[in-house]
Amino acid sequence: MTTSEKIKKSIKDTLLDPDGPVLDDDFLALCGERNRRFVERLRAEEDAERAAEAARQHRKEHPRIGVLAIQGDYAAHAAALTEAGADPVEVRNPGELDTLDGLILPGGESTTMLKFLERPNPAGSSFFDRLRDFAATKPVFGTCAGCILLARTVTHPPQKSLCLLDATVERNAYGRQIDSSILTAPSSLPGDPLEMVFIRAPRIAQTGPDVEVLARRDESPVLVRQGNLMAATFHPELSSDRRVHRLFVDTVRSQYGSKE
Numbered sequence: 001m002t003t004s005e006k007i008k009k010s011i012k013d014t015l016l017d018p019d020g021p022v023l024d025d026d027f028l029a030l031c032g033e034r035n036r037r038f039v040e041r042l043r044a045e046e047d048a049e050r051a052a053e054a055a056r057q058h059r060k061e062h063p064r065i066g067v068l069a070i071q072g073d074y075a076a077h078a079a080a081l082t083e084a085g086a087d088p089v090e091v092r093n094p095g096e097l098d099t100l101d102g103l104i105l106p107g108g109e110s111t112t113m114l115k116f117l118e119r120p121n122p123a124g125s126s127f128f129d130r131l132r133d134f135a136a137t138k139p140v141f142g143t144c145a146g147c148i149l150l151a152r153t154v155t156h157p158p159q160k161s162l163c164l165l166d167a168t169v170e171r172n173a174y175g176r177q178i179d180s181s182i183l184t185a186p187s188s189l190p191g192d193p194l195e196m197v198f199i200r201a202p203r204i205a206q207t208g209p210d211v212e213v214l215a216r217r218d219e220s221p222v223l224v225r226q227g228n229l230m231a232a233t234f235h236p237e238l239s240s241d242r243r244v245h246r247l248f249v250d251t252v253r254s255q256y257g258s259k260e
C-alpha cells in the first residue's frame with residue numbers, strides 16, 4: 001500500500017469508527033473543502049477532454065491541408081480547399097508539414113519548385129526528402145507542375161522527381177503557353193462532364209497497374225489516383241466545380257488519424 005493509500009484508509013477508518021474521536025467543525029470544513037477541490041478538478045478534466053474531442057471532430061470534418069506556396073497558383077487552391085470543406089494552410093518550409101493531414105503540390109513551374117525543394121536544409125533533411133516521407137503516410141495531390149513532381153519518370157526534358165506516382169509524365173506535351181486550352185470531358189466523378197483548364201500541361205504518357213484513371217483527354221489520363229496520391233495534368237482550382245477538390249478532401253478525411 002502506498003503512503004497516500006495508507007493515509008486515505010486511516011482517515012476512512014476514523015470517519016467510520018463510531019467510537020472514534022469527535023470530529024469538530026473545522027475538521028469537517030477541511031474535508032468539505034478538499035472534496036470540493038477534487039470535484040472541481042474532475043470537472044475541469046472532463047471539460048478539457050470534451051474540448052479535445054470536439055477539436056478532433058472538427059479537424060476530421062475540416063482537415064488541415066497544406067498547399068505548397070513557393071510559386072504558382074497556390075492561393076486559388078487554398079480558396080478551392082475552403083470551398084470543399086477543408087482548412088487550408090500555405091506551406092513554405094518543411095517543418096510545417098508536421099501539422100498537416102494532407103498536401104497539394106500546385107501548378108507553376110516544376111523546375112523552379114524543384115530547385116527550392118532541393119536546397120540543403122541546415123536544420124535537417126531537405127524539403128524534397130521531407131515531402132517523400134510525408135507522402136508515405138499522408139495524402140498528396142499534385143496538379144500540373146505538382147503532377148510532374150510526383151511522377152516516377154519525367155521526360156521532355158528528363159527531370160528529377162519525387163518518384164511517388166507510378167507514371168511517366170511528359171512535360172509541356174501540348175505545346176507552348178499560347179496553346180493552353182479549356183476542355184470539358186466525361187470523368188468517373190459523379191455528375192456532369194468535367195471542365196479542365198490546361199496550361200502548358202504535361203501528359204501522363206504511361207501508368208503502372210495501381211494507377212486508377214478518373215478522366216482522360218483523348219487517350220491520355222489527365223486525372224489519376226494511386227492509393228493516397230492524386231494527380232491532375234489540368235488546373236481544377238481554376239474552374240468553379242469543386243468535385244476534384246472534394247474528392248481529395250474526402251481522401252484526407254478517410255485517412256485522418258489512421259497513421260499518426
Ligand code: GLN
Nearest residue numbers: 107108109110144145200
Ligand atoms: N510547364 C510546367 C512545368 O513543366 C507546368 C505548367 C503548369 O503547372 N501549369 O513545370
